[in-house]
Amino acid sequence: MTISVTDKTAIVGVGNTEFSKNSGVSELSLAVEAIRIALDDAGLKPGDVDGLCTFTMDSSDEIEVARALGCNDLTFYSRVPYGGGAATGTLHQAVMAVATGMATTVVCYRALNGRSGHRFSGGVSGDIITADAMHWGWYTPYGLMTPASWVAMFTQRYMHLSGCTRDALFEVAWTTRNHAANNPAAFFHNRTFDRAEYDSQKKICDPLTLYDCCQESDGGSAVVITTAERARDLRQPGVLVKGVAQCAARDMEQMTSFYREEIAAIPEMDIAAGQAYAQCGLTPDDIDAAVIYDAFTPIVLWQLESWGFCKYGEAADFVLDGGLRLDGRLPTNTHGGQLSEAYVHGINGIVEAARLVRGTSVNQPKKSVQHALVTSGVGVPTGGALLGAMT
Numbered sequence: 001m002t003i004s005v006t007d008k009t010a011i012v013g014v015g016n017t018e019f020s021k022n023s024g025v026s027e028l029s030l031a032v033e034a035i036r037i038a039l040d041d042a043g044l045k046p047g048d049v050d051g052l053c054t055f056t057m058d059s060s061d062e063i064e065v066a067r068a069l070g071c072n073d074l075t076f077y078s079r080v081p082y083g084g085g086a087a088t089g090t091l092h093q094a095v096m097a098v099a100t101g102m103a104t105t106v107v108c109y110r111a112l113n114g115r116s117g118h119r120f121s122g123g124v125s126g127d128i129i130t131a132d133a134m135h136w137g138w139y140t141p142y143g144l145m146t147p148a149s150w151v152a153m154f155t156q157r158y159m160h161l162s163g164c165t166r167d168a169l170f171e172v173a174w175t176t177r178n179h180a181a182n183n184p185a186a187f188f189h190n191r192t193f194d195r196a197e198y199d200s201q202k203k204i205c206d207p208l209t210l211y212d213c214c215q216e217s218d219g220g221s222a223v224v225i226t227t228a229e230r231a232r233d234l235r236q237p238g239v240l241v242k243g244v245a246q247c248a249a250r251d252m253e254q255m256t257s258f259y260r261e262e263i264a265a266i267p268e269m270d271i272a273a274g275q276a277y278a279q280c281g282l283t284p285d286d287i288d289a290a291v292i293y294d295a296f297t298p299i300v301l302w303q304l305e306s307w308g309f310c311k312y313g314e315a316a317d318f319v320l321d322g323g324l325r326l327d328g329r330l331p332t333n334t335h336g337g338q339l340s341e342a343y344v345h346g347i348n349g350i351v352e353a354a355r356l357v358r359g360t361s362v363n364q365p366k367k368s369v370q371h372a373l374v375t376s377g378v379g380v381p382t383g384g385a386l387l388g389a390m391t
Contacts, residue, residue: 006280008099010231010238010390013042013224014351019187019342022116023218030111030220031060032068038107038222043235049224051076051097051106053090055345057083060111076103082254084293084377085246087346088385092244094225104226110347111220119216121146135253147295148213150255150379152205155298157264159207162313164301166207170198171319172297173211173339179326180336183362187215188340212297214338221347223354231390238390239354242371243276246383255379269306269375272383277308282371282386284308289356289365290330290373291349294337299378300324307373307384326365331356334363349374350385357387 015037017023017030031054039046046069052062056079066074076097080089090108097103114120144150158164177193180186193211201210231238249268251259277283284307292303301315309330310318324332335341335352342348353374355361375384 034220051103180340
């Protein structure tokens with residue numbers, strides 16, 4: 001028997017810390033601050049929280065977070081692996097816990113000093129452990145040591161198959177930066193660029209240059225999930241979780257998928273999208289805005305195809321037609337994304353998706369946003385969620 005979770009839970013509070021390149025505080029402090037902001041947004045207290053969910057990569061132990069916050073007893077706690085792939089995975093865990101009565105109020109959080117502390121651009125050479133040695137051993141000898149190098153490899157393949165050019169990558173980067181320029185919380189507030197500046201940036205790994213890559217940020221983000229019934233009595237309009245899904249597809253391998261016959265594909269996102277739509281009966285035509293995981297510009301293109309906004313190989317045309325802009329078919333990453341607001345492994349994306357449905361984004365589209373999509377990272381086990389307004 002399948003238990004439906006559609007419309008049983010809602011996001012009732014969201015919070016971000018300041019985003020910077022040197023927070024000057026511990027990651028635990030960032031986590032606690034983000035959660036306090038989210039609870040205050042909801043009109044809740046730490047004592048109302050009985051569940052916490054974060055990333056396996058997060059350094060802030062949930063028990064220490066609960067103690068620092070002043071929570072009471074926890075009846076649910078969980079962690080989701082695989083970096084950016086865990087963003088909506090935390091929401092997936094929270095929704096299941098609340099919908100089944102295992103918890104009443106769950107907070108999903110992520111905090112990191114991604115610039116002043118551990119920098120992901122430094123690669124994996126110092127992080128290889130026994131459990132990971134098998135897959136790292138296949139491609140590190142060839143210089144594939146960083147996320148940028150892994151994504152660049154299957155971007156080249158995708159461009160070869162689809163005819164996509166750097167024009168489409170520029171459009172993703174430029175549109176996202178323009179959104180950030182109007183967001184006072186974004187690192188690139190009031191800082192736009194043109195094509196000449198984009199083209200002049202240093203090459204990171206062909207075809208990716210600097211502005212095709214996300215930031216390294218210090219900061220934290222949190223969202224609060226409770227029952228849809230309880231949400232009606234809280235401070236903010238609840239944002240319903242219509243559908244949420246995750247998938248680790250057959251024969252996947254972290255970031256490179258070299259076991260598969262075709263590396264320029266993300267079937268795990270295709271599957272998660274199909275499941276999320278099926279849960280609630282929504283279709284791509286119902287989605288008014290999106291927050292699409294943008295650690296790198298090309299991965300936005302692939303996800304547009306996975307979620308059905310265009311067919312395989314047609315995402316470049318979609319974005320070049322202005323599809324991601326505020327007046328386009330699918331206003332996307334209206335906060336500036338990880339490219340231009342901050343890189344917090346996608347939890348700040350859930351914050352923005354909830355704001356879009358509430359109608360409180362700093363770049364709120366003129367058309368009504370009844371439903372929004374938010375996704376997790378690609379190349380790893382991943383997923384996404386469909387959010388909707390309460391009626």
